[in-house]
Amino acid sequence: MAEVERLLGLSMIGILAGGVYGLLAVGLSLQIGVCRVLNITHGEFLMLGGVLTFTLAGLGINPLLAPVIIGPLLFGIGFLLQATLFKRIKVRAPSPAAFEGNALLAAFGVMYIISYLARLRFGTRALPSQYLTEGVPFVGINLAVNLIVGFAIAAAVGIAVYLFLTRSRLGRAIRATAEDQPTAELMGVNTNTVLALCFGLGALLAGIAGTLISMRTPVTTAMGFNNTVIALIVVTLGGLGSVPGSFIAGIIIGVASMLVAGLWESVLIVPVYYAMLMVLLLARPTGIFGKK
């Protein structure tokens, strides 16, 4: 019985932690799906969110309020990246495939810039700014409040993004641009702004995910890359451009990681993610919820 309870508890932690992965992946999904940029800088934005939350906590600002300041900042950086760098690459690229390649390489450069700037400022040590660490008992395990609050925030933001994309006029413009950019342009959509907006939104969501993670564990300037890998796996599992898909895949990944770590060995978390990805890509390359 104790074993069942332990599994239940681990799964619960996995679900709650998975919400944050989902949020991270929604941002990346927008950048890949709409802007066509395989943005390997994504994890660095999460890192920035976490590290800046730590800085703001040092100034006495509550982590829950930190996104109010960090969010617009990261949104601005993301917006400018798309509006200047990636737009320029797109204009110059002879074909969509060439654009994807060059954008990936440029994203590489941006990744180096962000992560080494952060390293210069914050070093490589762990920066603890945990918040709401007291536990809530749940079937024989203590769930930290920050996990529950983090999941709630991630879910709320995710639903807001979903409603924005499906119900608002701008959301329709985004979906139209993702589907067929030239036609959207002919219909009067200012696609340059839409793309920049999507990229900024992606960066913003990664930043919020970073804040939520910093409430749980100490952050470091080196954490970006691993989170990029996780985000890429979640996006691929969930299907490009699907908000619910990203969340469900995030939760699957969260539960899988907790179960693997709890029952087996934490070194094997990434191999298990990867095995899932491999099976899925072979069986259904567009992800669980992806469109053809």
Add this chain to the structure above:
Amino acid sequence: MNITRLFTAHRRPLLVGFLILLMAFVFTFPLYGGAYPTRVLTTMLMYTVLAVSWVMFSGTTGYMSLAPAAFFGIGIYSTALLQHYLPFPVIIIVGGLISFALAVLLGLVTLRLKGIYFTIFSFGLVVFIGNTVNYVEADIFGRHGWYFDALDRATLLYAMLGLAVVTVLAAYFISRSRLGLAMQSIGGNEEAAEHMGVNTTRIKVLTFAISAIFMGAAGVILAPSLSYSNPSIAFSVTYSFIPIVAAVFGGMGQLHGPVIGALVFGFLEKTLRAQLLTYFMLGFGIIMVVVILFLPNGLVGLASMLRDRLGGVISKVRNGSDGEQHANT
């Protein structure tokens, strides 16, 4: 009559002569170079192998592979596992062949996927293999890393030089063969290539696997100079990033682009002091963005652009105003 004309008229023999001089320099280097500089030179050559073999596949087909570190790590592990059983040259070949086999397997599985999915897949591969090896090594065999038998540093330098020469020659001949043309057609327009009768999947798998041979062999040769290795050293993602950075920096359009890029990058990375290294990597991020934006052919493109401009100015000055219309010829 003048130096410019001399260069253009005897370009080939001059180039060959220059390369022979360069080889002679590398060959005699261990005699007077000292221990650390020899290692720096070996690393520079290793980056050359990685960058050229990366461009061989990803540069021409447009499929961005982030897997080099996986093959490189397999090379390091080939040395670790076989060093007491086989002579070193045989291990180099074996390491290359294991990488080849793995790349064929991977290519068959993933290269049918669209470009972006292939990149994602290859991205996770390095982390996957590294962690799996870590698990097998630590939890099943209870080992923590490997020590390598020391090998003479001159031998390692010569081995790496030989590998670099073979890699560059292979890249040269492939780019001039039917295979190279087929790859270029895939990079240009894959669908059209397929309609023209190019077996795109087979071509992609084959070149991906060929490029993996050199990456694996480079790992085998580097291993002894590491003296100690464990999964996180052997499968460090850095080895996937270096060839890309070096190739973009040098320029991917021509064969000598990645070579020059890798040599310059390797030299700077290994000779700058530690506290400067962070600034160096930061600077390289900026350089990469600038190169992608303004210099699609990298350092090499910049050089030929400057030469054209300069040549124009020189002939203008020499011929007075009459030469103006020939300035760009």
